[in-house]
Amino acid sequence: MSCNLRVKFNHMEFKNPIVAASGTFGFGEEYNEVYEVETLGGICSKGLTLNAKEGNSGIRLWETPMGILNSIGMENPGVKEFVRKELPKMKKYNTRIIANVGGATEEEYLTIIEELNDTDLDMIELNISCPNVKEGCMAFGIHEKSAANIVKQVKRICRHPLVVKLTPNAENIVKVAASCEAAGADGISLINTFKAMAVDIEKRKAVFENVYAGLSGPAIKPIALQMVHEVSKAVSIPVIGMGGIMNWKDAVEFIMAGAHLVQIGTVNFVNPEAGKEIVLGLQNYMEKEGIKSIDEIRGIV
Amino acid sequence: MAIIKSNERVGEGIFLLEIEGIFRGKPGQFYMLKVNDEYPLLSRPISIFEITEDTIKFLYQSSGEGTKILSRKSEGDAIYLRGPYGNGFPSVEGKIALVGGGMGAAPLYETGKQLLKKPAITTVDLFLGFSYELVLKDKWEKISSRFFYDIGGYVSNLVPVSNYDVIFSCGPDVMMKKMTEAGKANGVPVYVSIESRMACGIGACLTCTCHTKNGNRKVCKDGPVFLGEDIYEL
Numbered sequence: 001m002s003c004n005l006r007v008k009f010n011h012m013e014f015k016n017p018i019v020a021a022s023g024t025f026g027f028g029e030e031y032n033e034v035y036e037v038e039t040l041g042g043i044c045s046k047g048l049t050l051n052a053k054e055g056n057s058g059i060r061l062w063e064t065p066m067g068i069l070n071s072i073g074m075e076n077p078g079v080k081e082f083v084r085k086e087l088p089k090m091k092k093y094n095t096r097i098i099a100n101v102g103g104a105t106e107e108e109y110l111t112i113i114e115e116l117n118d119t120d121l122d123m124i125e126l127n128i129s130c131p132n133v134k135e136g137c138m139a140f141g142i143h144e145k146s147a148a149n150i151v152k153q154v155k156r157i158c159r160h161p162l163v164v165k166l167t168p169n170a171e172n173i174v175k176v177a178a179s180c181e182a183a184g185a186d187g188i189s190l191i192n193t194f195k196a197m198a199v200d201i202e203k204r205k206a207v208f209e210n211v212y213a214g215l216s217g218p219a220i221k222p223i224a225l226q227m228v229h230e231v232s233k234a235v236s237i238p239v240i241g242m243g244g245i246m247n248w249k250d251a252v253e254f255i256m257a258g259a260h261l262v263q264i265g266t267v268n269f270v271n272p273e274a275g276k277e278i279v280l281g282l283q284n285y286m287e288k289e290g291i292k293s294i295d296e297i298r299g300i301v
Numbered sequence: 302m303a304i305i306k307s308n309e310r311v312g313e314g315i316f317l318l319e320i321e322g323i324f325r326g327k328p329g330q331f332y333m334l335k336v337n338d339e340y341p342l343l344s345r346p347i348s349i350f351e352i353t354e355d356t357i358k359f360l361y362q363s364s365g366e367g368t369k370i371l372s373r374k375s376e377g378d379a380i381y382l383r384g385p386y387g388n389g390f391p392s393v394e395g396k397i398a399l400v401g402g403g404m405g406a407a408p409l410y411e412t413g414k415q416l417l418k419k420p421a422i423t424t425v426d427l428f429l430g431f432s433y434e435l436v437l438k439d440k441w442e443k444i445s446s447r448f449f450y451d452i453g454g455y456v457s458n459l460v461p462v463s464n465y466d467v468i469f470s471c472g473p474d475v476m477m478k479k480m481t482e483a484g485k486a487n488g489v490p491v492y493v494s495i496e497s498r499m500a501c502g503i504g505a506c507l508t509c510t511c512h513t514k515n516g517n518r519k520v521c522k523d524g525p526v527f528l529g530e531d532i533y534e535l
Contacts, residue, residue, distance in 0.1 A: 026505035030522070034503065046507075054517055061498050061508040063341050063366075068500065075507045075517065217342060269500035270335075270342045272383070 003286035004293050005279070007041065009238050009260050010186055012122065012161060014041040014096055017294055018251060018279050021242055021265035022047055022100035022125060022165075023072065027086040028093060031268065035276040041261060042096030045082065047127050050108045050115075052078035056132065058209035062198045067219030067244075068266055069196055071208040073132045074102055079115045087119055100165070102127040104136035109154055117159045124160045126151065126185075129167035129192030131214045138192070141167040144179035155184035163187035163240060168220075168227060169195050177231040188231060189240035189263065191224045217266040218244040225257050232258025232299055246270070248281025258299040302379035306356055308372070312436035314363045315404075316372050317350070324357035325385055328412035329469075329494055329526045332384030333502040334359070336370045345371070346499045346521070348408035348471075349385065357382075360407040360437070386502050387525050390492060395466030396424040399445070400480055402456055402472025403431060408494055409471060413444035426465070430456025430476070455479070463487040470494070470529070481529030491529040495520050 005016035019042040020028070027045055028037045037043060055075025062069040077086070082099070090097045099121050103109035109126070116124065128141035128150060140150045151164055164180045166173055168191040177188045193214025198207040207213075224243020232239045241259030245251055246267045254262045267274040291297055306319040326332070326349045333344035345367045350360040363372035374380065390412055397416055399409040406429045416425045427445035429435070435450050442448045449459050457479040462468065470480040471494035484491035497509035497520040504522035511520050513531045518524060 024501075024506065026507075030501070030503045030505040054512075055507060055510055057512075059498065060510070061500055061506075063343055066340055066342065068342060070500075070506075070508070072507050072510075075510060266342070269506055270344075272501060272503060 003283065003291060005283060005286070007260055007294050010161060012096070014261060016041040016279050016282065017255060017259075017261045018275060018282065019096070019098070019240065019261050019263045020044055020268065020275060021263035022127065024265040024268045027090055029089060031272060031275070032093070034272045037275070038093040038095045039276050039279050040095055042098055042122070043090065043093065044098040044125055044263065045086070045090070045100050046076050047074045047100045047102040047130060048076050048079045048082050048112060049074055049102055049104075050079055050111050052076065052081065056208075056210055059207055062207050062213070064198065064215065064219065067215050067217035068269070069198055069208070069213040069215050070193070071132050071210050071213040073210070074130060079112045083115060083119055087121070091120060096122040098123040098125050098163070100125045100127050102130055102133070102137045104133065106150060106153055108136070109150060110157060113154055113158045117157070121160050124158060124162050125189055126154060126162060126164045127192070129165050131167070131169065131193060131195040131212060132210060134210070138167050138169060138195075141176060142170055144172070144175045147176045148179035148183040151180045151183035151185050161186040163189050165192055166190040167192045168223065173227050174230050174234045177235050181235045181237050185237060187238045187240060188235060189242065190231060191220070191227055191243045194220055216244065218246055220244045221250060225253055228254055228259050229257040229301065245278070246274075248278045248285060251278055251282055252285060252297070255294060255298050256301045260298065303382040305374055305376055305378045305380065307376055308374050311360070312434055315436050316361055316363060317437070318359045318361065318371070319356050320358075320382060321356055323355060324352055326352055326357070327385070327389040328415050329389035329408050330385040330387045331525065332357070332359070332382055333386065333499070334371065335381035336367055336374065341367045341370075343367070343500055344381065344383070344502060346386070346502055348494070348525070349411050350407045351411050351414065360404065360410070362404045383502070386521055388523065390469050390494070390526050393467045394421040396464060397422060398426045398428060398460055398462075398465040398468045400428045400456060400460055400468060400470040400472070400476070401430070402476040405470075405472025405476075405494070409469065410440070410444055412469060417444060417446070428456050428459050430454065430472070457483065462489055465489055467492070477529060478533045481533050482535055485530060485535055492526050493529045493532060494525045495527060495532065496525070497521075
């Protein structure tokens with residue numbers, strides 16, 4: 001019995017459906033010291049902005065029951081440095097490389113896309129969902145009109161396949177997904193973190209300098225799964241599902257709910273070897289169940 | 302999984318954890334300790350207290366939920382352990398002062414032990430400050446040429462800075478900044494070991510980013526030991 005973990009995402013083939021989520025995997029280098037990251041189906045870069053970003057000051061991380069709140073604030077070297085220094089290293093891994101792109105303004109998004117156009121990236125993930133920056137980003141993803149507009153503008157100049165990463169804080173995530181599809185998106189990824197907060201009662205202050213942060217981890221999984229399920233049914237472009245995936249069983253849940261690919265995020269912090277273990281777990285499961293291709297189980301729920 | 306050999310209370314809310322096995326690590330490096338499969342999700346970065354032939358020891362304070370759960374573990378219980386991570390203290394020569402405050406004393410134990418073995422080191426003086434009590438009283442003299450301590454005051458006041466070639470410091474920010482200032486005034490380099498919240502421990506999550514004179518650095522990977530002058534505005 002041989003099973004096949006390969007997944008077609010439009011015309012692009014991924015060796016398996018497990019992709020490292022943006023912001024949890026750096027540019028792959030650190031994890032490649034833990035296991036061969038080309039075991040994964042793909043790696044999504046840290047969110048890129050036009051210029052280098054220092055990130056947020058103050059506390060950046062807070063644990064909650066089965067979740068974590070983060071307020072990193074898109075710390076990254078900027079797109080030019082990414083293209084010069086990080087991308088060549090990432091391209092050495094025999095796996096799909098996705099660049100996550102965030103911006104404060106439409107102009108910033110477009111300039112970053114132009115900077116990436118002549119590179120040999122596999123895909124762009126348009127981040128209109130990060131809750132941790134003061135301007136832009138998630139602000140574009142709350143309403144279907146602003147989401148559609150940015151996707152349309154980006155799509156006009158973008159030479160790479162474009163996946164749009166949505167926020168669960170959207171007024172109506174299904175409508176946002178549909179409007180992104182109508183605007184030309186090649187795929188949808190969801191969900192980014194939930195806007196959330198914590199209070200330090202001793203200091204009588206919000207824990208984070210930005211007050212609000214982003215909640216991820218197993219705590220959000222059931223809601224993420226529901227959103228992936230609904231969005232998968234509502235659009236005909238492929239969907240990348242994520243939100244609190246901790247093991248191969250969670251990954252199978254998202255695939256059965258309709259996801260073509262899944263991303264793993266918080267679990268990389270909990271167990272740096274999780275990516276490798278999830279790919280292996282998925283393979284064992286398919287062999288045991290006699291599933292020859294992921295297509296057999298995708299969207300069956 | 303790593304098996305706990307002992308987890309002894311050595312002071313008010315302070316524990317000495319001993320884990321069986323052969324472990325690597327140099328003074329000033331740390332391990333990530335995870336107490337459960339489930340909650341809390343993340344590991345706790347805890348610096349190496351001592352490495353022996355067949356164990357590794359960690360001195361920690363039970364303060365947050367993770368360390369509280371850890372403090373309830375006992376002999377035979379298993380925890381997750383990964384590491385060692387971080388740069389550790391640099392190799393130095395001459396007369397060395399180790400200055401620790403509170404739990405900042407922890408990494409100085411293995412540090413003193415290793416330094417004392419080196420022919421290029423002539424003196425290892427240890428200065429520790431605690432808020433309420435001196436923990437592990439009988440241990441510190443064994444890993445230092447001379448041992449001084451202070452309860453409830455400022456240990457940094459005890460250090461005759463100009464007597465030393467290099468100072469290693471770990472503890473509250475105020476103390477490390479004071480040592481850095483005193484070091485600068487006397488032309489003595491001061492290395493500080495920074496404490497930070499961490500998620501991954503391997504340099505990917507950017508939770509522990511700290512601002513230095515040379516730009517952002519990762520405490521887990523570029524640190525936790527930095528030159529004090531690069532960290533503090535003097």
